Amino acid sequence: MSSTDTTMQSIPRTGRLVPIVVFIVAIALIALTPFLGNYYIRVVNGLLIYILLGIGLNIVIGYAGLLDLGFVAFYAVGAYTYGLLASAQLGIHLPFLLIVLIAALLGMLVGILLGVPVLKLRGDYLAIVTLGFGEIIRILVNNVDWLTGGPKGIARLDKASIFGIEIARPVDFYWLLLVTVFIVATIVWRMEKSILGKAWAAIREDQDAARGIGINTTNAKLAAFATSATIGSIAGVIFAASQRFVSPESFSLQESVLIVLMIVIGGIGNILGIIAGAAILILLPEVLREFAEWRILFLGLLMIALIILRPAGIVPRSFGPERLIRGLFGK
């Protein structure tokens, strides 16, 4: 057992081929999408929204290691913020970007409000409490009819516009979402690499040891929760603006579970993994549309197979964005 032979232990350097291929395919897909039919653009938009949600939730699950099953609540907060501030419901018609800002703050606030009491809980207990929180929000939204329209939801939301440019067609949302995903992913990725991100990792690995080295775990977790909630809320605004209709049905427990699945199947803790996971879980059912129930069965079996064959996800944690960049630009 010689202690100097260490090179084999290091994270292997990437071959350049995979990153370059991934990059070219990605650019090609991004560039091609606007030329597809609206239906396809809409599908891609759905995908992008889920990627956005995945990136948000991944902060809590993948980075900090907290199982949150109520993420959809923040998504609802954002969507209803748009629904209420840009429709005839309350007669308020604020500009899109202002609503994004308000929703982001509101999402963060709700995230912190939820976080403060529940972050003491561990593992499965945290999961069920967040799940309960998600359900509570959904039930409230479904029942305060005077504000949210109840089950009917809020229809005929304003068309979004940014600096006078109307965002209404699917392709407009495509660009909006693409830019948003890019910005959010970059910020989140940089957060992961920051000292805060390292503290999240430490909490994920061993919460008690993390406290033992002086990390105020409550604050660090709250930061994770708040960031994640903010992103969820922003995704909600864009979702509402693109559907121009919000109703409680879009914020069911299944949505939360779907996002968790996306993250785990794709590769927990890795933004590239989330993209892969979302692609499988959102696009596959769309591609297999013909097969009605069979596609869901197939999806279920595929899920089991993927988790057994690749328990760490399709794209492992070690193949993160930095690896892609390193592969592209050498070094």
Place this chain on the structure above:
Amino acid sequence: MLKIAGLNSGYGRVSVLEGVNLEVDEREIVVILGPNGAGKTTLLNSISGVAKATAGTIEFDGKAITGARPEQVVRMGLAHCPEGRQIFQRLTVEENLVAAHIGRGGKSFEALRNEVFELFPILKERRNGMASRMSGGQQQMLAIGRALMAEPKLLMLDEPSLGLAPKIIQQIFHIILNLSKSGISILLVEQNVQLALECGDYAYLLNTGRVRLHGPAQKLATHSDIGDLYLGGATEETLHV
């Protein structure tokens, strides 16, 4: 009755033991000595099938048990009392015994349990108490009693004196001697060199995964190199006395 030849073993990619040869005869107490990390526990784990042998053979009672699963090994009469006792803390004393009764030798649970109670009266007294409430020495007794529930022909004990007060250690050694008298062969891993060699018949000294020295216990006790080898002295040869 136990014969190990050329055993290499370890955990996953970590290889610990290299070319270990070892034998235990009927009714013998064989002692394995060695410093921390020498591979003593790994050796016992390899015999009972927890660690996987990558080379060599293990034979028990004339049958090869290399690669057998732990439960199969126990069923052949080779019980392992693990390092650190590992009693089931959330079970009562008696339940610990129940769990370990596999009905191997045909004796009923009650009969076996009463034998254990006879050996360790304290267990009878505490039979319905939670195992976790007992002191370290009592827990070690439970651990041995639990191993005896399998009616072993050969009992492997991994550092039974670990962290116990001297008084208790003495008690444990008396028990080991008594078990041997009742006809059970014993393979004993010990850090407590002096006592172990006093009680044992034959001894092996393990260091960094190899047998460095072996011989009759009494002879080993007086061997001049033992201290040196214990501390990792530099022979590549296996010495025997």
Place this chain on the structure above:
Amino acid sequence: MLGTIIQQTVNALTIGSIYALIALGYTMVYGVLRMINFAHGEMFMLGAYAAFLGLSIFIGDIGGAGAFALTAIFFGAVIAVGLVGVGIERIAYKPLRNSTRLAPMLSSLGVSLSLVTGIQILAGPQPVGFPSFFPATRLDVLGGTVTLVQIGILIAAFVLMFGLYMLVNRSRAGIIVRAVSESRPTAQLLGINVNLAISLVFFSGPLLGAAGGILYASYYGIMSPSMGAVIGLKAFTAAILGGIGSIPGAMLGSFILAFVEVAGTALLPIVSGGILGTEYRDVLSFTILILVLLVRPAGILGTPVSEESMVYKREF
């Protein structure tokens, strides 16, 4: 008034019994594997479908069936589902035993999805009427109406739960299961067949769940492929409330949840002066769950896992 109270108590006990039968399965699996088996609700559903299949193959018309035949079908169905449970563990969870805790949980989600859609494909997605195993007799107890089915459910649930309790706490098999739940390597070292013990858990949990499913289907007179989802979630909530991993906890949690739900329906509008209607019932349940967990982070009867104690156990 007394009639209503009695009535509501019986209602809560009935719902609570069904929750408990399912919650026990969650708790047992969790106790042994530290895993939340999201497919457990589907065992409940499978129970009903298996019994229905048995009925239509062997009996056809329930009216003409004797008590013996019905009992045989009941046990046949629950055993079949128990075996399915064992099979699922072998295929979908066993390969993940040494994986992260999240992996088997999500695998179980996949199993759940597959089972629900599988049954949808085989038996159709719509709800199907289910014949009652009990005669539709009503009894008047001090002004409250109690049906024979409710009494039957209560008895059956308590008998099954008592049986499970005895199995786990008094039988050798139960002791072995608990030993395995504490330490798999040590159990293995002692000659315990760990796989068999885990299979036993995955047999009895689904078995109870299936029993719950049959009782449920014959109580409500209906079954559907998705029936496991909602009730499974409630039972899971109940198990957590009571302290997951604890058998008495699962039962206690189930009855508390059932009483909270009934109270939510009956009292919420009155207590809140009409501001909060019955639609806030689930908000009440979840709020109570959250409050309980804030005070007792491991549930009512759960044993709290303190920070260093896990380390301590490994060391000692």
Place this chain on the structure above:
Amino acid sequence: MTLVFDNLRKQYGNNVAIDAVSTRFEPGLIHGIIGPNGAGKSTLINMTAGSYTVSAGSISLDDRKLSGLKKYQIANAGIARTYQNIRLFDQMTVLENLEVCFYPQEVGQTWKEVIWPPFAKKREARRQDACMELLSFFNLQGYAHAYAGSLPYGRQRMLEIARALVTNPKVLLLDEPAAGLNHHETAELTAKLSELKSQNRVMIIVEHDMDLVMALCDRIVVMHHGKLLFQGTPGEVQASSDVQLAYLGTANDIDDIKAAAQDRRAQLGIRTRQRS
């Protein structure tokens, strides 16, 4: 900078694990805590580090009362520890395991780090330099980019000690640092620890390995059944009959066993065979 236990007590339910322990740990010395299994050594460490609450009495560092503070606050007050069972951040690299210790000092400027990459680069470089220096001290520099969980056991022990040292703590608590180490590693550890002795640091080592304890410690506290049995220099401890009785053992005990063993051999008449 003295660590003071004043009438310390710890109770688990009815089980009193630590009972009326008062003592002082001076800086510049290496203190050993020994005693049989279950004597309460780890409990003392855990209470000092804030992992366990104190049932009664107090722990203070100079005039600052530590008991009652949150665990991370205690850590930030300059108490660092290792664990009886290694607790590293397995899925983080060796370097990251150390870097993350700078969190309390640096978290305030996370946003700047996120938004302004050059700033992040500069800070990261500074952190990593400090960490690499320490890694070299422990001969771990070659492992810097390996996952901590993939290191051999002995290296993990070293890394854990390095992690405790990164922020230059005032008190270093080591719970059985030699447990599971082989002889070479123990020797290496002994050497490193004696190098780490410093005028402005209190070092406390809990250990069963008497050689290491006797070689390294300036002062030894002997625990027995939760009580402080004895304290003194290694020589005094070894000479104490109380300590021998409770922990180290006396000559008479051995004689008893000798007799029993001879008795057995006589009874069984085993004739040991020489093996190849």
Place this chain on the structure above:
Amino acid sequence: KDVTIGLAGPLSGPQAYFGSTWHNGFKLYIDKLNAAGGVNGTTVKIDQEDDKADPREGTLVAQKFCDNEDVVIGLVNFNSGVAQSTLPIYEDCTLPTMTFGSNPALTQQGYKYMVRPVANDFAGALLPAEYALQKLGAKSAIVVNDKQVFGQGISEIFGKNFTAGGGKLLDTLSVAPTDVDFTAVLAQIKTKNPDVIYLGAVMPQLALFAKQMHEQGVKATLLVPDGGYTPDYISQAGHANVQGSLVAVQAPPMDASPAIADFAKQYKEKFGSEAGPYSIYGYVQGQILEAVLKNAKGLTRADMNTGLHNVKVDTAIGHLEFDDVGELKVAPSYLYKVDGDKFTLIGQK
């Protein structure tokens, strides 16, 4: 030359039965039509998609139809909740639809490209209220709903109609759409002793509620909306438990006219099972389509839209035409009473 009709409805999940049987009714008619050489030589193709009763899926399907130039009419969305989110998309791409969701609000939003070939909930909740007040002599009612778009909407309308007619609304209660146990709610209702209970929900809750209501000894008459017009309502509740319960629905009895009886027979022959509750509407929509195609100037979406809004057609359920918001001018509405294991017609409008 042919045209494509886009069909969207729940084909998987718990509502699949409604969606697929409704679509089957349409297919039945279209197959006949095509077999007879189409309309003026134009044959009809079908693009059937699953909206899973989920608004998000619904919008994707909507976009798919919009993108497909061949699709000229959408026969869409069984659920009002889904229609809420898809109608703006159809409106944007000027694809005319025959919308099936019955919530009144759908036609009040000024959509120019939709008609609703089925009575809305105003009609659906009027008949039972009148009947309860006049024929049953009910004085008091309790309304229970599932807090879904449809259930809540229709039960609110019932409540208004009932009070407007002089009855007293004792209470409005809600249950969760996933509930199966109503015993607690029923025990509360029992203390108020209403004459009638209106339950705004869908199957299987309707049957479960009816069954438990009877078992718990609640004496009131149970009124339910269109979702209850299926044999399942009687069989799943157990027919002893639903006797006298009233079901309001847009569909006529299967023996109401020879045309309908004939349809039922054909359906059974073709699909091997009894027609679903809305199958007749699928069939009627086929007849509407035929009439539109017959008089259409061209086959563009605009032509179809004009055609739909101006259509006057005699169908299996009677004469149909639409007003300017796309609502039926005379919306047929029927009230049935459960009698034995059958529904008997007791009123119609």
